[in-house]
Each structure stands twice: as structure tokens, then as C-alpha cells.
Amino acid sequence: MRVPTSPNALAGLVLLLNACSSATSTTSTSPKPAEREESEFRSQYASTYQRKTNPPVFIRNATVMTAAGPEMQHASVYFKDGLIVSVGTDTTTPPADATVIDGTGKFVTPGIIDDHSHLGVYAAPGTWAESDGNEATTPVTANVWAEHSFWPQDPDIPLAIAGGITVIQALPGSANLIGGRSATLRLIPSRSVQEMKYPGAPYGLKMACGENPKRVYQRSGPSTRMGNMAGYRAAFIEAEQYRRKWDNWLKNKSGDPPQRDLKLETLADVLRGKILVHNHCYRADEMMQMMDLGKEFGFHIRSFHHVVEGYKIADVLAKEDVAASVWADWWGFKMESFDGVRENAALLQKAGVRAIIHSDSEDGIQRLNQEAAKAMYAGIRAGLGTTREQAIRWITANPAWALGIDSTTGTLEAGKHADVVIWSGDPFSVYSKAERVYNDGWLVYDRNDPAYQPKTDFNLGTGDPGVGR
Amino acid sequence: MRNCLHATALVALTIGIAPVAKAQTIAIQDGTVYPVSGPKIENATVLIKDGRILQVGPSVTVPADATVIDAKGKWVTPGLFHAWTDLGLNEVGSVPQTSEDTKSGDINAAFNVAEGINPQSVFIPVARTDGVTTAVSGPEGGLVAGQALLLDLSGDRIEDLISQNPVAMVVDLTSDSKGTGGGSKAGVYQRLRQLIKDADEYRKRTPDYKKNQMQELSAPAADLEAMQPVLDGRIPLYTIANRQSDIESAVRLAKDYHFKLVIRGGTEAWKVAKLLAAEKVPVVLNPLSDSPNFDGLSPRLDNATILREAGVPVVLIEPDRGNYRNLRFSAGNAVRNGMKWDDALLAITLEPARAMGVDSRYGSLETGKVANVVVWSGDPLDFASAPEHTFIRGVEISKETRQTELLERYKTLPPKY
Numbered sequence: 001m002r003v004p005t006s007p008n009a010l011a012g013l014v015l016l017l018n019a020c021s022s023a024t025s026t027t028s029t030s031p032k033p034a035e036r037e038e039s040e041f042r043s044q045y046a047s048t049y050q051r052k053t054n055p056p057v058f059i060r061n062a063t064v065m066t067a068a069g070p071e072m073q074h075a076s077v078y079f080k081d082g083l084i085v086s087v088g089t090d091t092t093t094p095p096a097d098a099t100v101i102d103g104t105g106k107f108v109t110p111g112i113i114d115d116h117s118h119l120g121v122y123a124a125p126g127t128w129a130e131s132d133g134n135e136a137t138t139p140v141t142a143n144v145w146a147e148h149s150f151w152p153q154d155p156d157i158p159l160a161i162a163g164g165i166t167v168i169q170a171l172p173g174s175a176n177l178i179g180g181r182s183a184t185l186r187l188i189p190s191r192s193v194q195e196m197k198y199p200g201a202p203y204g205l206k207m208a209c210g211e212n213p214k215r216v217y218q219r220s221g222p223s224t225r226m227g228n229m230a231g232y233r234a235a236f237i238e239a240e241q242y243r244r245k246w247d248n249w250l251k252n253k254s255g256d257p258p259q260r261d262l263k264l265e266t267l268a269d270v271l272r273g274k275i276l277v278h279n280h281c282y283r284a285d286e287m288m289q290m291m292d293l294g295k296e297f298g299f300h301i302r303s304f305h306h307v308v309e310g311y312k313i314a315d316v317l318a319k320e321d322v323a324a325s326v327w328a329d330w331w332g333f334k335m336e337s338f339d340g341v342r343e344n345a346a347l348l349q350k351a352g353v354r355a356i357i358h359s360d361s362e363d364g365i366q367r368l369n370q371e372a373a374k375a376m377y378a379g380i381r382a383g384l385g386t387t388r389e390q391a392i393r394w395i396t397a398n399p400a401w402a403l404g405i406d407s408t409t410g411t412l413e414a415g416k417h418a419d420v421v422i423w424s425g426d427p428f429s430v431y432s433k434a435e436r437v438y439n440d441g442w443l444v445y446d447r448n449d450p451a452y453q454p455k456t457d458f459n460l461g462t463g464d465p466g467v468g469r
Numbered sequence: 470m471r472n473c474l475h476a477t478a479l480v481a482l483t484i485g486i487a488p489v490a491k492a493q494t495i496a497i498q499d500g501t502v503y504p505v506s507g508p509k510i511e512n513a514t515v516l517i518k519d520g521r522i523l524q525v526g527p528s529v530t531v532p533a534d535a536t537v538i539d540a541k542g543k544w545v546t547p548g549l550f551h552a553w554t555d556l557g558l559n560e561v562g563s564v565p566q567t568s569e570d571t572k573s574g575d576i577n578a579a580f581n582v583a584e585g586i587n588p589q590s591v592f593i594p595v596a597r598t599d600g601v602t603t604a605v606s607g608p609e610g611g612l613v614a615g616q617a618l619l620l621d622l623s624g625d626r627i628e629d630l631i632s633q634n635p636v637a638m639v640v641d642l643t644s645d646s647k648g649t650g651g652g653s654k655a656g657v658y659q660r661l662r663q664l665i666k667d668a669d670e671y672r673k674r675t676p677d678y679k680k681n682q683m684q685e686l687s688a689p690a691a692d693l694e695a696m697q698p699v700l701d702g703r704i705p706l707y708t709i710a711n712r713q714s715d716i717e718s719a720v721r722l723a724k725d726y727h728f729k730l731v732i733r734g735g736t737e738a739w740k741v742a743k744l745l746a747a748e749k750v751p752v753v754l755n756p757l758s759d760s761p762n763f764d765g766l767s768p769r770l771d772n773a774t775i776l777r778e779a780g781v782p783v784v785l786i787e788p789d790r791g792n793y794r795n796l797r798f799s800a801g802n803a804v805r806n807g808m809k810w811d812d813a814l815l816a817i818t819l820e821p822a823r824a825m826g827v828d829s830r831y832g833s834l835e836t837g838k839v840a841n842v843v844v845w846s847g848d849p850l851d852f853a854s855a856p857e858h859t860f861i862r863g864v865e866i867s868k869e870t871r872q873t874e875l876l877e878r879y880k881t882l883p884p885k886y
Contacts (some may be wrong), residue, residue, distance in 0.1 A: 049836050124762060125762070126760075153796055155761050156760050159760065203741050284529035311876075312879050313659075315882045329792055329795070330789070331562060331790070331791045332562065333558075333561070333562035333563060334561065334562060334789060335561055338561055339875055340791070340872065341875050341876050343871045343876050347880070351530060351882070362760050363757055363758075363759075363760065366757075366803075370798070372853070374798075377852050377854075378851060382689055382876060429851055429852065429853070430798055430801030430802060430850060430852055431804060431805050432799065432805070433805060459761070462767060463740075463766060464766060464768075
């Protein structure tokens with residue numbers, strides 16, 4: 001993993017991040033720190049995710065796109081207890097306890113990962129009541145957490161599951177310079193967001209450049225791009241001081257601990273490299289500024305998002321090891337999106353950037369495979385040498401990396417979580433559908449079986465015919 | 470306002486015939502031709518002369534002076550017809566200086582967008598990169614938004630682009646227009662009914678109106694005048710409606726006043742498929758709309774399939790204003806959700822032409838029709854294929870767009886400034 005490590009991480013602070021530091025922790029098993037009762041030493045909104053039991057599954061004779069190597073014909077995928085046991089063309093007889101699925105004519109891919117979603121925070125039916133994505137009251141709201149807005153009954157969630165999505169990053173909106181913490185979630189029906197939180201996933205921080213923050217705050221500021229920059233810098237200057245205070249206290253443990261500040265606590269963990277920065281930024285020149293901001297304060301931007309002009313600085317993004325999360329073809333809705341080209345992902349890929357296709361949309365997330373297909377064929381037509389193996393990574397392995405969970409999901413490899421989609425045909429064809437979606441081995445969606453087509457509470461009694469109809 | 474019945478400055482722009490350029494003779498040879506008006510023809514030729522289709526079939530004699538396009542192994546279809554766009558009217562979404570599609574006010578029947586069209590819009594070449602050759606472009610906002618036009622997507626001047634003006638009258642019956650009814654849908658319908666009634670009254674008693682020998686009517690004369698082509702059935706009332714009850718109310722209104730209705734949106738149209746089939750009401754819809762909201766709580770992805778199978782004329786659109794080019798993938802997705810392939814192609818060619826009443830000139834490869842033709846590398850509805858040649862009014866159009874120029878500049882870094 002290339003998660004930036006924090007040189008000064010201290011034992012006491014690990015507790016602050018308990019929610020995302022252990023793959024198995026739940027509230028009940030959280031260690032209770034000795035002698036202290038203050039909030040900073042308690043578990044912070046821990047994941048209560050628990051894998052559902054599901055019989056082992058053996059998919060045979062399918063075209064398997066592992067996202068870790070070449071596409072395999074007549075291959076099988078075997079998973080058990082939520083983990084992939086084997087993938088390959090040489091597997092012999094299926095194990096006796098496995099449900100055998102004939103994959104003839106079908107394609108198998110890793111679960112699709114969308115690293116830019118507002119599901120749950122801008123939920124359907126889209127009234128004011130569900131508008132919980134932008135705390136647009138002041139330009140720096142590093143203190144807010146997307147998971148505290150997230151509504152697990154968003155009726156758009158089952159629609160995305162039916163599109164093969166297994167993991168999302170739910171992000172705050174882009175009204176603010178610093179919008180708040182994101183949450184990396186398993187996309188499963190559940191009663192609470194805690195049950196969806198991907199165990200062990202680091203938090204992300206949403207930042208936004210350009211037109212949105214300078215438009216929202218034009219009266220009180222920032223109202224210019226230089227105002228935006230001054231705003232980020234002021235916030236991180238405070239965070240540096242806060243981090244120093246806490247690190248000193250943790251070293252000496254003498255006297256009362258410093259006053260907690262939620263905003264600075266999050267930003268300090270960005271400086272410690274524990275929280276990954278996800279930065280909404282369209283224009284090439286602005287991304288250059290933001291990478292300089294990172295250098296000023298010693299943090300690394302994990303992924304730029306939207307990146308309509310990414311292709312203009314693909315060489316720099318590759319050198320700086322910043323991922324680029326893009327749409328396949330959105331452009332023209334703002335000045336900063338005026339220079340869109342359909343070859344963006346392919347050009348980034350060619351330069352060696354981790355290209356990612358993201359949705360930022362309750363519609364797009366249902367067909368991220370199609371978005372990747374459009375971008376892939378644009379690259380092929382432009383003679384950029386784009387391959388299917390690259391394109392499948394745009395919606396699986398690469399977003400897994402951006403979210404810091406690539407050691408456990410994002411590819412079909414033995415030992416990884418069984419996040420698996422069976423497609424009716426080539427996922428890069430408009431005609432193909434996700435037929436079965438396994439999330440951590442759990443059959444969460446089956447197009448041919450109404451028993452596996454979850455509906456949210458909101459869907460009930462409204463005449464909504466449900467998913468995939 | 471009673472006396473402003475003067476013909477508007479748009480007379481020159483209202484001619485209902487596409488200007489046809491004197492162009493060369495072109496023979497698209499040996500392709501698999503999908504005329505849409507009939508079954509596909511293998512190894513067929515499409516002969517184009519002076520902007521019109523001269524002949525289509527397996528045994529067409531190609532004149533010696535014809536430019537020949539070898540279409541062996543290629544698919545040949547009519548140019549795609551996008552039934553709802555804002556092409557030429559809006560440029561960058563967030564920049565009000567580039568927005569021309571909305572006039573303030575609730576009832577804008579007299580609002581004709583023609584002179585707001587910008588033929589130099591950089592969105593037009595992008596829209597046609599994937600085979601869209603013809604588009605309805607129209608206004609939004611209020612209860613009666615105004616008059617939509619039909620454009621062929623090629624030309625330097627407004628007159629060159631416009632093929633039919635007006636082509637439809639746009640009305641919004643979604644919750645977006647509630648304010649125009651004083652905050653209630655019932656108020657919206659009362660107001661619309663009154664407008665139609667007054668337009669009818671105005672038609673019957675125009676001389677009285679001019680002599681001021683009539684009661685006050687609910688809209689200025691220009692608007693009542695503009696409603697006449699709707700009442701005559703010359704252009705459809707292009708009505709945005711999603712909720713089942715709104716669709717039914719629109720049908721009721723159309724029956725009462727005998728006008729031609731086209732529904733756009735149609736989230737819950739599948740629930741009233743029988744009614745729409747019986748009344749022959751076309752539905753213009755985005756086949757990917759499936760997120761519930763209070764304007765339609767029961768959307769479904771196979772809406773188009775259900776409607777088509779019930780006998781409703783179905784027209785498919787792609788709503789992303791930067792990506793009208795993706796119209797063909799809307800049709801592909803309709804197939805994904807159960808529609809027959811031929812029906813999906815019909816829904817982006819001939820069916821929109823019929824809905825807009827221009828099928829004598831558009832929508833299929835038939836003798837005499839406007840030569841909007843696309844030669845595809847393969848299946849036009851899937852991602853792997855792309856147009857190889859696109860003809861608008863018999864002239865092959867360039868593939869160059871702002872985007873191809875950006876690509877060329879930045880294909881290798883540092884850029885070629």
C-alpha cells in the first residue's frame with residue numbers, strides 16, 4: 001500500500017482512529033482506555049460491519065476480468081467465508097459444499113467501486129429534507145463527517161447495488177474549501193451507516209477548488225481563487241499548531257490534555273498522513289496550486305476528483321503519484337469544465353496516472369461499467385493503446401487504491417474479499433447487466449430472483465416496482 | 470396588448486422547409502442499410518443528390534459523377550433525431566451570458582427562440598460527433614415555455630440550421646410549474662385550460678377582438694395567436710409530465726380541445742400505457758431515469774419497453790446537455806432493458822420525426838427525404854462502434870470539434886501551443 005505513513009504517529013492517537021484502524025473492531029469490543037474517561041480516548045463511531053454468512057460459491061467457465069492481470073477465458077472463481085479462495089483456468093472439480101454457477105457466456109469482475117458518491121447524503125426523493133451533503137455555512141468544515149448525514153434508506157442505494165457497486169466513498173459536497181470527512185462504505189442494505197463502514201478503511205477528507213467555494217461564499221469570502229488558497233492555508237496553519245500541541249502532550253502526558261477541536265483534529269490527521277485527501281479540482285493550473293499546497297504543509301493528495309483538465313498535466317500527476325478520478329465525458333456545465341475531452345482517462349492512463357472513473361451521480365453510479373467503456377473506446381479510437389485490462393481497473397483496483405483499501409479488495413485474487421459481480425455479457429457492452437452481486441461473499445443482488453432485490457423502506461407502498469425493473 | 474398582432478420579425482425564420490444546398494451526388498455503397506421505414510437491406514446503396522435521398526436499395530445505378538463511399542461491412546442508418554435539446558440556445562451551463570432558452574413570465578406562447586440560436590455554439594459539433602444530425606431545440610420555464618424549433622445540426626447562420634419553426638409548443642405540467650398556478654397543480658390546469666379556451670375564443674372572434682368588442686382574455690394577443698397552430702393540430706403541445714395523474718390530465722385536455730399531444734418525461738407513463746396507446750400519444754423519455762421523486766414515485770427502467778409493447782409511440786432522448794451525442798447509448802440501454810433493437814433505433818429516428826410531424830422529410834432512408842445519413846463502423850447502439858461518415862443535407866460534415874482540437878494539442882506533453 002502506498003498510504004502515506006505518518007512519521008510522528010503516537011500510540012495514544014491510534015485510539016482516536018479506532019473506527020478505521022481495525023478490521024474486526026465493534027463498539028462492544030473497543031478497548032476502554034485505562035484511567036481516562038474523556039472523549040478523545042474513546043472509540044469514534046466505530047464500524048459495526050459484520051459479514052453475512054453465505055454458502056461458498058464456485059463460478060465456472062466464465063470470462064474473468066481480475067483487474068490484476070490478463071482477461072481469462074473459461075476460468076473459474078471460487079470464494080468462501082467472504083474471501084476469494086482461487087481464480088484461474090486450471091481449477092478442477094468444484095468443492096462439494098459450493099453453490100456452482102455456470103458462467104458460460106458470462107463475465108466476472110471485481111465489485112465495482114465508486115470513489116465519488118453522494119448517495120445517502122443527497123438521497124432520493126431529493127427534497128430539502130434529504131439535502132445533507134453540504135454544510136455550506138462556513139468555508140472550512142473539516143469538523144463534519146459525511147457518515148453523520150448518511151441515510152441508509154436512500155432509495156438510490158439498491159439501484160447502485162444492481163449496477164454491481166460493492167463499495168462507495170460517500171463524500172460531502174463541494175460548496176466548501178474543506179467539506180469534511182468522507183466515509184468508505186460497503187453498499188449493502190442496513191439500518192445504520194456504522195454497519196456499512198468498511199473495516200480498516202482510512203477516512204478521506206473532501207476538499208474543493210475553484211468555482212463552487214468562491215461562488216457560495218462570495219459575500220463573506222472566499223470570492224476568488226486566491227481567496228480559496230488563503231482559506232486552505234489558514235486552516236492548515238492552525239492544524240499544524242494543533243498537531244504540535246497534541247503531539248507534545250501525548251509525549252509528556254502532563255497536565256490536562258489540550259482542548260479538542262473537531263476541525264483541527266481531522267486536519268491534523270491529514271498532516272499525519274492518516275486521512276487521505278480527495279480534492280474536487282477541474283483545472284490543470286489549480287491542481288498544480290493544490291499540489292504546492294500539499295508541499296507547503298507536508299501532505300499528499302491521494303486523488304483529484306473530476307479533473308476535467310487532468311490530461312493537460314498527466315505527466316505531473318504521474319510523477320507526483322496522485323490518482324485522477326474523472327467522468328467519462330461530462331463537460332461544459334461550468335467554465336472550469338469547458339475543456340473536457342473523452343480521451344481524458346485514456347490519456348491519464350497512458351502517462352502512468354492511476355485513472356479512475358467516478359460517478360458523482362445517482363444515475364452514473366448504476367452504470368459505471370458503461371462509463372468506463374465509453375472512456376476506453378475513446379482511447380482506443382484515438383490510438384492511445386488503451387486496453388480492457390486497464391479500463392476494468394478504472395472502476396475497481398484504482399479506486400480501491402484511492403480509498404486505501406486495495407490490499408483487501410479491488411481485484412479478483414486469492415485472499416481478497418469476495419466482492420464479485422457476474423455480468424450477463426461483456427461489461428463494456430451497453431447490453432450487459434449485472435446479474436449477481438456478491439458483497440464480501442454475500443449475495444446482495446440477483447437479477448433473476450426477487451428474493452435478492454432489496455427495496456428500501458421508502459420504496460414500500462409507493463407503487464415503485466423495485467430494482468432492475 | 471390587444472393590438473400587437475403584427476407578424477413578428479421571425480417571418481424569415483418560420484419557413485417550414487429545410488434549405489437544401491446544391492451538393493454533389495454521393496453513393497454510399499454495399500453497406501448494411503437500416504432504412505427504419507422497412508427491414509434492413511444487405512449490400513445496399515444509398516444514393517444522395519442535392520441534399521435529398523434519391524434512391525435506396527440493393528440494385529441502385531450509381532451515376533459516373535458520384536462520390537462513392539465504400540460501406541462494405543458498415544452499418545448505414547438515418548441521422549439520429551434528438552427530440553429534446555437546448556442546442557444553440559445554451560452554452561456553458563453556469564454562465565448566464567450564454568443562456569437563451571428561458572424568458573421570464575408564466576405564459577410565453579409567443580416566445581420563439583429562433584433569434585437566440587447561436588449557430589457557432591461549440592456544443593453543436595460535439596452533439597453530432599455520434600451521429601445526431603437533427604434536433605428539436607426549445608425553451609424551458611414557466612407554464613407555457615414557448616415555441617421549439619427543429620434544427621439540422623450544420624450551418625453558419627440561424628436560417629441554415631432551422632428546418633421547421635415552430636415545431637412544437639412547450640408546456641410544463643411537472644411540480645416545477647406549480648408556482649404558475651398559485652402554488653397548486655389544480656391552479657396550473659385552470660390556467661392552462663383558460664389559455665386554450667381563450668385562444669379558441671380569440672380564433673372564432675378575431676374581428677371582435679380587434680374592435681375591442683370582447684371581454685378581456687387571459688393572455689395577450691401575441692400568445693393567443695401563437696397558440697393557434699396548436700389548436701389547428703399543426704404542431705403538438707409538447708407537454709412535460711411525469712406523474713400518472715398529470716399524464717392523464719394532459720390526455721384529458723387534448724381530447725377536450727382536439728389538439729395533438731406529445732408527453733415528455735413520462736416517468737409513470739408505463740402505468741397508463743393502454744390509454745396512451747388508445748389515444749396515440751407519443752412519449753418522449755429518458756430510458757435511464759429510475760430514481761424516485763415526488764414528481765414520479767414509481768419509475769422503472771423498462772418504461773420504454775412496456776410502452777412500446779402496448780403500442781405507444783416511444784421516443785428516446787439523452788438529457789445530458791453536454792452529451793446529446795450519447796443519444797445512441799440511450800437507445801442501447803433501452804435494449805438492455807428489454808426493448809427490441811429495431812424499436813430502439815426507430816425511437817431515435819422515425820418516431821421522433823413522427824411525433825414532431827416532420828416524418829415526410831426526416832427519420833428514415835427513403836426517396837425524397839432529407840439526406841441525413843450516418844455510416845457506422847458497427848452497431849450504432851453499442852460503445853465499440855462509431856460513425857465513420859455523417860451527412861447532413863447531403864454534405865459530409867467534419868469530425869472536428871473543440872474537443873478534438875484540445876486532444877490534438879495535448880496528446881503529447883508538453884502541449885503544442
